[in-house]
Structure formats: C-alpha cells, structure tokens
Amino acid sequence: MRVHCAVYARGLRRYSTYRAAAVAGILTNSVFGVINAMVLLALFAARPEINGYDAADAVTQVYVAQALIAPLAIMGPALELSERIRTGAVGTDLLRPVSLLGWWLAQDLGRATFDLLFRSVPTFAVGALLFTLALPGDALRWALTLLSFALATVVGFALRYLYSVVGFWLMDTRGVWAVMGPVGPVAAGMLLPLTLFPAPAAEVLRLLPWASMVQIPAEVLLGKDTLPGGSVYGGLLLQAGWAAVLLALAARLTTLAMRRVVVQGG
Amino acid sequence: MPTHESTADGTATRERTAGETAADGEGGPIIEAVGLGRDFVRSEGRFLRRTRRTVSAVRDVTFTVRPGEIVGYLGPNGAGKSSTMKMLTGILTPTSGSVRVAGMEPSRQRTRLAREIGVVFGQRTTLWWDLPLRDSLTLTRHLYRVPAAVHAERLAELTELLELGPFLGTPVRQLSLGQRMRGDLTAALLHAPRLLVLDEPTIGLDVVSKSTIREFLLRVNRERGTTILITTHDLGDVERLCDRVMVIDHGRLAFDGGLTELRATVPTPRVLVVDLVAPAPAIEVAGATAVRVDGPRQWLELADNPARVIAAVTRQHEVADLTLREPDIEGVVSALYRGGRAP
Numbered sequence: 001m002r003v004h005c006a007v008y009a010r011g012l013r014r015y016s017t018y019r020a021a022a023v024a025g026i027l028t029n030s031v032f033g034v035i036n037a038m039v040l041l042a043l044f045a046a047r048p049e050i051n052g053y054d055a056a057d058a059v060t061q062v063y064v065a066q067a068l069i070a071p072l073a074i075m076g077p078a079l080e081l082s083e084r085i086r087t088g089a090v091g092t093d094l095l096r097p098v099s100l101l102g103w104w105l106a107q108d109l110g111r112a113t114f115d116l117l118f119r120s121v122p123t124f125a126v127g128a129l130l131f132t133l134a135l136p137g138d139a140l141r142w143a144l145t146l147l148s149f150a151l152a153t154v155v156g157f158a159l160r161y162l163y164s165v166v167g168f169w170l171m172d173t174r175g176v177w178a179v180m181g182p183v184g185p186v187a188a189g190m191l192l193p194l195t196l197f198p199a200p201a202a203e204v205l206r207l208l209p210w211a212s213m214v215q216i217p218a219e220v221l222l223g224k225d226t227l228p229g230g231s232v233y234g235g236l237l238l239q240a241g242w243a244a245v246l247l248a249l250a251a252r253l254t255t256l257a258m259r260r261v262v263v264q265g266g
Numbered sequence: 267m268p269t270h271e272s273t274a275d276g277t278a279t280r281e282r283t284a285g286e287t288a289a290d291g292e293g294g295p296i297i298e299a300v301g302l303g304r305d306f307v308r309s310e311g312r313f314l315r316r317t318r319r320t321v322s323a324v325r326d327v328t329f330t331v332r333p334g335e336i337v338g339y340l341g342p343n344g345a346g347k348s349s350t351m352k353m354l355t356g357i358l359t360p361t362s363g364s365v366r367v368a369g370m371e372p373s374r375q376r377t378r379l380a381r382e383i384g385v386v387f388g389q390r391t392t393l394w395w396d397l398p399l400r401d402s403l404t405l406t407r408h409l410y411r412v413p414a415a416v417h418a419e420r421l422a423e424l425t426e427l428l429e430l431g432p433f434l435g436t437p438v439r440q441l442s443l444g445q446r447m448r449g450d451l452t453a454a455l456l457h458a459p460r461l462l463v464l465d466e467p468t469i470g471l472d473v474v475s476k477s478t479i480r481e482f483l484l485r486v487n488r489e490r491g492t493t494i495l496i497t498t499h500d501l502g503d504v505e506r507l508c509d510r511v512m513v514i515d516h517g518r519l520a521f522d523g524g525l526t527e528l529r530a531t532v533p534t535p536r537v538l539v540v541d542l543v544a545p546a547p548a549i550e551v552a553g554a555t556a557v558r559v560d561g562p563r564q565w566l567e568l569a570d571n572p573a574r575v576i577a578a579v580t581r582q583h584e585v586a587d588l589t590l591r592e593p594d595i596e597g598v599v600s601a602l603y604r605g606g607r608a609p
Contacts, residue, residue, distance in 0.1 A: 002408050002411075003405075003408040003409050005408075006404075006405050006408040006409075007405070010394055010397060010401055010405060013397060013401070014394060014396045014397055017396050017397075017437070088390075089390050091352065091357050091387070091390070092385075092387060092390050092391070092392045094356075094357045094376065095355055095357065095376075095380055095385045095392070096377075096380055096392075096409055097377045097378070097380035097381045097409060097410065098377065098409065099377070258376075259359065
C-alpha cells in the first residue's frame with residue numbers, strides 16, 4: 001500500500017509539470033461547454049422539461065461532463081501502458097515487485113487527482129459563472145458528489161486499462177480506441193444527457209459502465225430519482241459495483257496476459 | 267570509501283562476499299537453466315493467406331551461474347540473448363526445459379524474484395521521465411521495502427561512486443544517456459540484489475562513460491559479491507569484466523567457458539604488420555602468409571615463431587616498422603559466429 005501511495009504521489013507530481021497544458025485544457029473544456037450549453041438551452045426554450053430534466057439540470061450536466069473530461073480521459077489519451085505494450089517497454093514494468101494493475105491504478109489516480117483539482121474545478125467554476133446551474137444546497141450531497149466523481153474516475157481507469165491490456169493480444173490498441181473513443185462519450189451521457197434519449201434506450205445505457213462516468217455522477221449532483229433504486233445511494237452503489245467488476249476483470253485479463261505474454265522487442 | 271560498511275548494513279540485507287553463496291540456506295547456483303527453450307508462433311504472408319510458422323528463438327540451452335560470477339552472454343542480433351534474459355527474469359514463459367533463478371521459477375514467481383534481482387536494459391529506462399532522478403530513486407525504497415536508513419546510506423554511497431550528485435534534481439528527460447544509465451544502474455542496485463542482469467548497459471555510451479560503468483560493476487561484484495550476467499556487443503565490456511563467456515547462436519549455446527578457452531577454440535593466428543620503406547609485391551617467407559597488401563604496408567598471418575619470420579622479412583626487405591598483433595576477442599567471437607552460421 002505504501003508503494004502505491006508513493007506511486008500515486010509521483011503520478012500527481014508528474015502531471016503538475018505540464019501546467020500550460022492544464023490551462024489550455026480548461027479553456028477548451030469551457031468553450032465546448034458554452035457551445036454545448038447553448039444548444040441545450042435552445043432545445044429547452046422549446047420544451048421547458050424533458051424526462052425530468054429542466055434547462056438548469058441539462059446545463060449542469062454539460063459542465064459536469066466538461067469538468068470530468070480530463071480526470072476520466074474517456075476520449076483519450078490512452079494509458080501509457082498501451083504504448084509500453086506495443087514497444088515492449090512494459091517489460092521493465094513487469095520487473096518491479098508490484099502488480100501491473102496496482103502500479104497503473106496508483107499512477108493514473110495521481111494524474112486524475114491533479115486533473116480534478118486543476119482542470120475540473122476551474123472548468124466547473126467557469127460554467128457556474130456563465131450559466132445558472134442547479135447546485136445542491138447541502139454539504140452532504142456535495143460530499144456524495146465528490147465520492148461519485150472518485151468512483152467515476154476508477155471506472156474510467158478500469159475501462160482504459162482494459163482497452164490497453166488487450167494490447168498483449170492485439171499488439172496495437174489504436175483500433176480499440178477508434179471504436180471506443182466515440183462510443184464512450186455518447187454512452188456516458190457526455191455528449192447529451194442520457195435523459196434526452198428515448199426512455200428504453202436511456203434505461204439500458206444508464207446501467208452500462210460508461211454511464212457510471214458522467215450520467216450517474218451528474219444525477220447524483222442533481223439528486224435525481226431516476227437513479228437506480230430511486231436514490232443517490234443507488235447510483236453510488238451502481239458505480240462501486242462497476243468499479244469492482246471492471247477492476248476484477250482487469251486483474252483477470254492481466255493474469256491471462258502474463259501467462260501467454262510476449263514482450264515485444266529485443 | 268565506506269563500501270564495506272554498507273554491505274553489512276543491518277538486518278535487512280544479507281552479507282555477501284565474492285564467490286560465496288548468499289547466506290539464505292541455498293548453497294546451489296544462482297541461475298540454473300536446463301534444456302531451456304522458447305518457440306514463437308509467427309504469422310506470415312498477406313492479409314488473408316496467412317501461414318503460421320513456429321520459430322525457435324532458444325533451443326535446449328543448459329548452463330549454471332554460481333554466485334559471485336560475472337558472466338558475459340554474447341551472440342549476434344537475433345541469436346536468442348534477449349529471449350533468454352526475459353525467461354530468466356520471468357517476463358517470458360519457456361516452452362521447454364526449466365530455469366531457476368535464486369531458487370525460484372521466474373515466470374511463476376516473477377514479482378517475488380524481482381526483489382532478489384536488479385535488471386537494467388540499456389535501451390530502456392525504469393526511471394520516471396518527467397520527474398527529477400531523485401524521485402525515481404526514492405521510490406525504490408517503497409518498492410523493495412528497504413528501511414529508510416539503509417536506503418539513505420546506499421543512495422549516498424552510489425551517488426558518490428557514480429557521481430550522481432550534480433543531477434539528482436534534474437528531470438530524467440534532461441539527462442544525457444551516460445547520466446541516465448548511471449541513474450538506471452543505481453535504481454537497480456538500491457535494494458542490494460543478489461543478481462544483476464544487464465542487457466547492453468554500455469550501448470551508445472562514450473569511452474569515458476563506458477569505463478566508469480565497467481569499473482563500477484567490477485567494484486560492485488568484488489565488494490558486494492553481486493553476481494552479474496551481462497549481454498553486450500561491446501567486447502571491451504567482455505574483456506574488462508567477464509571471467510566467463512557464454513556464446514549463443516541460432517538459439518543454441520555455442521560456447522561456455524573462460525576467455526582464454528574462448529580464444530583457444532578458434533585458432534586465430536597472430537598477425538605481423540610490416541611497414542616497408544617502399545611498396546612491394548606480397549612478401550613470401552617461410553612460416554607466414556601475406557593476407558593483405560596496402561601500399562607499403564602488409565599483413566602476414568603467422569604460422570611459425572614470429573622472431574624467425576621477422577628475421578626472414580628483414581633479410582629480404584628494407585623494413586620501416588613492425589607490429590605484432592595478438593588475436594583480439596572480437597576476431598574470435600566473429601569467427602565463432604560465422605562457424606555457427608551453418609543451418
């Protein structure tokens with residue numbers, strides 16, 4: 001555990017060396033948020049309520065999505081693990097006396113923490129400044145939202161780890177990203193709130209792992225009863241469930257990969 | 267230099283001296299490979315008409331390495347060196363035979379074995395690219411659960427020996443290759459491994475950096491008794507470091523023995539380089555054959571006592587200068603590689 005804390009700290013510190021990139025990211029996310037919010041406001045001008053969402057709910061979700069783009073890295077970049085598998089550099093990772101999954105989880109959570117503090121918070125603040133957001137009034141829900149964001153990050157990591165670890169079989173995971181890159185944000189409710197989808201589609205999508213990255217955290221923040229079990233806690237449970245299942249799957253695939261692994265290059 | 271003190275640095279480490287077995291109850295060899303082999307299945311051909319072919323990278327390799335040895339593992343590119351190294355460190359599962367390193371089966375006990383060995387790949391780095399060198403080196407304390415005081419002492423010692431001081435605070439991406447290699451070596455040694463596996467540790471380094479690293483490795487071997495297995499294409503490394511050499515070619519062990527024996531296996535004659543005063547046709551004397559003529563300079567392969575040949579040459583020709591060349595290891599090894607070229 002101590003080593004994971006140390007790796008986490010280094011992951012965090014490592015990303016803090018890219019300050020200019022953080023500023024550029026905040027700008028991009030905020031501007032895209034504005035465009036996305038304008039479109040939704042136009043829609044809600046025609047209909048004040050769609051499936052339990054009003055304009056403020058929708059714009060809030062837009063900024064939750066924009067804020068979480070960086071920590072979740074749902075549209076990329078891939079974990080560096082992909083490139084290390086492709087080039088064979090993963091060999092040096094495997095020579096450490098720690099599990100591959102634990103190492104990358106710790107490192108990526110370090111990165112995500114940096115992004116949460118220095119990308120998500122400023123981006124969300126821009127949203128709150130420009131638009132009327134539906135924000136919770138009580139501290140408890142803020143705390144639960146933070147927990148939900150943390151779980152979303154773990155789910156995001158687990159998915160990206162899975163996309164990478166299949167590289168042990170496929171050698172190159174760019175194809176995986178070519179498919180999952182566009183699917184992820186749509187299924188997550190990042191492009192549009194899932195609430196705006198036809199009800200049956202929304203119900204199914206909400207239960208899939210991608211929704212646990214944006215849709216569920218947004219609904220936790222908004223305190224919606226559309227969450228599984230009709231409460232914030234149901235939503236958190238769903239997220240925790242996906243985090244556990246995906247990490248277990250990741251661990252299993254890693255073990256399988258080790259058994260038949262071919263580390264590339266001389 | 268406080269080196270001898272830090273090998274006896276408390277309870278966490280074993281005391282080791284060259285030639286002795288590590289004091290953990292295992293009297294045997296540190297590496298034992300028996301009939302080790304690895305096949306790869308390769309897909310070839312175009313998109314639809316693919317054929318699968320089995321290629322043997324390593325076949326039936328058997329050897330043992332005793333604690334305290336420095337063994338050079340040589341072979342041309344593609345001979346199976348890296349595959350062997352990967353099997354020894356547990357990142358590649360053998361398809362046949364068995365291997366035990368420090369009493370463990372590498373592919374099954376990879377993470378446990380990692381605590382006992384240090385590995386440096388000259389072409390890759392284990393250091394954190396964006397962070398100061400110090401950050402990578404302090405991480406090893408947690409990775410290998412080394413007590414803080416012991417770690418600090420070892421780091422201070424290695425910093426002094428490898429002169430890391432000036433760039434401990436520099437991000438790894440800004441280090442020169444030589445500096446980075448010294449950093450990688452330090453990272454591999456901070457947990458005082460019993461076995462150090464080096465894959466081309468001097469690749470791309472200048473003469474001074476190479477020599478620094480060689481002297482350092484000798485010292486680590488002498489003072490800590492660390493066993494070293496080294497693959498290299500640099501025969502200077504071999505001549506300076508290795509008591510013993512294994513040559514692998516086409517996946518098979520072609521030679522295993524001392525440097526002197528290696529020289530003896532391939533009869534490479536001594537060469538007399540003769541500088542004549544003026545260009546002349548190839549010299550013809552008993553006991554030597556002219557193998558090359560370049561203006562006034564000629565190369566004679568000796569089959570006889572050099573003194574007699576020199577006497578004969580100077581009798582027949584006006585000689586400006588003479589040099590006698592001993593066969594170098596490079597010539598021996600390339601002869602050995604060529605010898606093994608037959609399918």
